Amino acid sequence: MTSADVARTGTVDWRSAQMQARIRKRYAKERRFRFLGLGALVFAAGFLLFLLTTIVSDGIGGFQRAEVPLDIEYSATTLGLDPAQMSGDGADYAINRADFRSLVNAAAEAQLGTSEMISEGAWLDVRDRLRGDPSLLGSRERVWVVAAPEVDLLAKGQISFDVPAQRRAVSQEMINQYVVLNDRGDVQLSLNTGFLTKADSTSSELAGIWGALLGSLLTMAITLALSFPIGVMTAVYLEEYAPRNRFTDMIEVSINNLAAVPSIIFGLLGLSVFLNTFGMPRSAPVVGGVTLALMTLPVIVIASRVSLQSVPPSIRDAALGIGASRLQVILHHILPVALPGILTGTIIGLSRALGETAPLLLIGMRAFVSDVPGGVTDPATALPVQIFLWSDEVGRGFVEKTSAAIMVLLAVLLSMNGVAIYLRNKFERRW
Amino acid sequence: MSLGALALVLLGLTAITFAMTRMRANAFASGARPRDVHSRPAYHAVRAGLLALVPALFLLLVWLVIGDGIVADRTLDQLPQAAQPEAGIERQAFLTEMRSVARGDLPAAFNPAVNEAVPIYRETQASWTWLIGGLVVLLALIGGGYGWLKTAPDLRARTHVERFATIILALASLIAILTTFGIVLSLLYESLDFFSRVNPLEFIFGTHWSPQTAIRADQVGSSGAFGAVPLFWGTIFIGAIIAMAVAVPLGLMSAIFLTQYARPTARKILKPLLEILAGVPTVVYGYFAALTVAPAVRDAAIAIGIDSASSESALAAGVVMGIMIIPFVSSMADDALSSVPGAMRDGSLAMGATPSETIKKVLVPAALPGIVGGILLAVSRAIGETMIVVMAAGQAARLTINPLDSVTTVTAQIVQLLTGDQEFDSAKTLSAFALGLVLFVVTLLLNIYALAIVKRYREAYE
Structure with missing residues (x-):
């Protein structure tokens, strides 16, 4: 039946083969379209999965390190230490001056053949052992010290023996020595405690994430302390007090625009206002915290306003009706009801700030900091910035460190969002 | 004490x-x-x-x-x-x-x-x-x-306390305005300083970007060249073309599937999954783009016979950025589709159209202004995105339409210019603020325009 027939007779024979074929075609199209939609979601989820598995499989090695055993004799003469100095106030100073490096290097040369098998910073652990227990002075003990980055790669099986020797990044002698050691059972992989307790270092086997994590926590503390009260107060003012006028409109427009300003612009603001005009210290968590607080503020204000709006007017009216003042209505009735929503918004804003890198780069939090920061004005770096810095390092060992640092960052973010979801589910009320 | x-x-x-x-x-x-x-x-x-x-x-x-x-x-x-x-x-x-x-x-x-x-x-x-x-x-x-x-x-103690509280609350809400003014003034101030040294017309229309000023005055290229067109092009190429080519179809299709096809239980699982994608920090995407996607893109290009492919490519940065933007596009399209009156959809279905025909011929056209507004917001977010391009797109300022070439963007250059050794007074450093001003103005205009479209469209259906 052609369309001309339909036009002439005004009826359609839906059961004709032609019409059946047409419907089949339309249904096939429908299935294809639906499949396309599912495909888009599967692609996105697949990408996420791929990203996470790549990072976890790269990064899991970062939590381990290779160690080799050394017999260390804490000889007072080699170290230049006097047993009498080992107690009292001067002990730390004396230990800091003692020459542990040559002691450990000599031991490595005698027992392993070369000091290249151990890390440049292996002596630090030996020093810390003596500091922890001064009575060790003069005695001998077997210490597992951090191995060189090449040994680390070999022990984790990250060097393929198939590639030609010159592209292997580890010399043949090193490999031979490693094989000897490994056959003796003198290479062990153990938990990399230094990674979770130390700060950045130029050698990948000694680099730790704790300094950056603490820097991030200090920054977030400043951000929270500033943006939460100011954000909630702004939201309360706009929802409960503000008259409808041009000034209020201006505040609203500002907040909506700030929410959409690229984060790097806040970095420029921090650089030119906080660093150059106010002369605040470079690389300090306090500047990072203030900058990120300005960035987080609109998120908190918008979330708080939504939460305040969802409080039913009957609560407000009832409280006002029995003689409560405006402030009492807000503090005793509205805020407690709206708080879960406000907190959820705050946590989401903070987790965005925690992952933010660009503004912190501009205010100098990308400096190499090998000390754990002691306060908000000390130079520090932040977790995402540390990831950026390590991703630029040439050393092979930093690849797994970067991925391990990403794992730490994602774990922190995940737990923050977990808290937010818990709060939302536990306290959310439907009116 | x-x-x-x-x-x-x-x-x-x-x-x-x-x-x-x-x-x-x-x-x-x-x-x-x-x-x-x-x-x-x-x-x-x-x-x-x-x-x-x-x-x-x-x-x-x-x-x-x-x-x-x-x-x-x-x-x-x-x-x-x-x-x-x-x-x-x-x-x-x-x-x-x-x-x-x-x-x-x-x-x-x-x-x-x-x-x-x-x-x-x-x-x-x-x-x-x-x-x-x-x-x-x-x-x-x-x-x-x-x-x-x-x-x-x-x-009247109560009155006094209440008045004090009101003043404190009003002062707190001033911070937002102060921040906006702070941004505008600091960008303007430094940019004017820059434009007193470099002709604004050269900055906006010049096609040669090489901000390295030489130490000695008699060196070649001592003045530096500040033609920002290659940066603008790189930003548009990565953020508005490649990223959108990935994010718009994928985001739109996932929004359609989530709102029209998925059962509530499936929606409950799939939507948070998309939101996780939005919650991953950009530095992680940047690292992934630089370390995994970019080498893969280069190897693929070499495998099909393009030998000049660079290891930092616009394509790698753009694709990863596009994937990052999917949840954003999806949620904007989700809002737009669900605010189309149910009667339009029901009418179409009642006439015998299949769901996909209803979506393509009724829902999407009706929701188009909202979707376009959402896409514009996504573009403004993509061009302001920094870490992915810093880590994966490279630093070469060039005008190219080859997605396998390395290009640079406004944000990548700002980071490049303001990190490392800098004297605050040089044209090189100040040019970062001029770039920041351009970025601020463009994202602001995009946002205002997009929000106006979305608002007008919502009103049309209310």
């Missing part, structure tokens, strides 16, 4: 004022008839406490900000003329060293003059801190005492 101890003393005084005023107010409130007493005792107590706290705290905060400068000035004044450092950088270094010695961070300074200044600095600091501390305590006592004395049954 340290500032921490001073703050504790102040809090203690406030607490005492609060407690005493409360007792006084309780005394006259307990016997009186309610209509004779204007405010509840708690309001009287809060009022007196605020009178004790606020002026003193204000003084303390002002001292916290300017105090160190005053102490440093007074210290330098007491030094003999010969030992005084010259103004500028030398003075800064002198003061920094002096402070770290005084704090005990350094055992001794390298500059002998500093070592002489340290005891004077300590002394000056101590005497000023005592002076300010005394003033703070005095202010707290005067304020608290006044509040306590004034406490009477007919005092």
Whole structure:
């Protein structure tokens, strides 16, 4: 039946083969379209999965390190230490001056053949052992010290023996020595405690994430302390007090625009206002915290306003009706009801700030900091910035460190969002 | 006396004022008839406490900000003329060293003059801190005492406290405006400085970007070239073309599937999954783009016979950025689709159209303004995105339409120009602020325009 027939007779024979074929075609199209939609979601989820598995499989090695055993004799003469100095106030100073490096290097040369098998910073652990227990002075003990980055790669099986020797990044002698050691059972992989307790270092086997994590926590503390009260107060003012006028409109427009300003612009603001005009210290968590607080503020204000709006007017009216003042209505009735929503918004804003890198780069939090920061004005770096810095390092060992640092960052973010979801589910009320 | 101890003393005084005023107010409130007493005792107590706290705290905060400068000035004044450092950088270094010695961070300074200044600095600091501390305590006592004395049954304490709270809340909401002004003014100020050195027309229309200024004046290219067109193109190419080519179809299709096809349980699982994609920090995407996607793109290009492919490509950065934007596009399209009146959809289905025909011929056309607005917002977010392009797109400013080439963007250049060694006064550093201004204005206009479209479209259906 052609369309001309339909036009002439005004009826359609839906059961004709032609019409059946047409419907089949339309249904096939429908299935294809639906499949396309599912495909888009599967692609996105697949990408996420791929990203996470790549990072976890790269990064899991970062939590381990290779160690080799050394017999260390804490000889007072080699170290230049006097047993009498080992107690009292001067002990730390004396230990800091003692020459542990040559002691450990000599031991490595005698027992392993070369000091290249151990890390440049292996002596630090030996020093810390003596500091922890001064009575060790003069005695001998077997210490597992951090191995060189090449040994680390070999022990984790990250060097393929198939590639030609010159592209292997580890010399043949090193490999031979490693094989000897490994056959003796003198290479062990153990938990990399230094990674979770130390700060950045130029050698990948000694680099730790704790300094950056603490820097991030200090920054977030400043951000929270500033943006939460100011954000909630702004939201309360706009929802409960503000008259409808041009000034209020201006505040609203500002907040909506700030929410959409690229984060790097806040970095420029921090650089030119906080660093150059106010002369605040470079690389300090306090500047990072203030900058990120300005960035987080609109998120908190918008979330708080939504939460305040969802409080039913009957609560407000009832409280006002029995003689409560405006402030009492807000503090005793509205805020407690709206708080879960406000907190959820705050946590989401903070987790965005925690992952933010660009503004912190501009205010100098990308400096190499090998000390754990002691306060908000000390130079520090932040977790995402540390990831950026390590991703630029040439050393092979930093690849797994970067991925391990990403794992730490994602774990922190995940737990923050977990808290937010818990709060939302536990306290959310439907009116 | 340290500032921490001073703050504790102040809090203690406030607490005492609060407690005493409360007792006084309780005394006259307990016997009186309610209509004779204007405010509840708690309001009287809060009022007196605020009178004790606020002026003193204000003084303390002002001292916290300017105090160190005053102490440093007074210290330098007491030094003999010969030992005084010259103004500028030398003075800064002198003061920094002096402070770290005084704090005990350094055992001794390298500059002998500093070592002489340290005891004077300590002394000056101590005497000023005592002076300010005394003033703070005095202010707290005067304020608290006044509040306590004034406490009477007919005092309108509640009104006063309420008014104070309103003022504080209004002040808090000013921060947002101040931030906006701060951004605009700082960008404008530095950009004007830049444009006094470089012709704005050259900046906007020039096609050669090489901001490295030479150290000697007679070197080749000593002035640097500030034609930003290659940066604008790179930004548009990565953020508005490649990223959108990925994000728009995928985001739109996932929004359609989530709103029209998915069962509620499937939606409950799939939507948070998309949101996780939005919650991953950009530095992670950047690392992934640089380390995994970019080499894969290059290997693929070489495998199909394009040998010139670079390891930093616009394609890798753009695709990863596009995937990052999917959840954003999806949620905007989700909003737009669900605000189309149900009657339109039902009507189409009732006429015998399949769901996909309804979506393609009715829902999407009806929701188009909202979707387009959402896409514009996504573009504004993509061009402001920094870490992915810094890590994966490279630093070569070139005009190319080959997605396998490395290009650079406005944001990547800002980071490049402002990290590492910099003197604040050079055209190179200032050009970052000019780029920032352009970025700010463009994202602002995009946002305003997009929100206007979305709003008008919502009104059309209400």
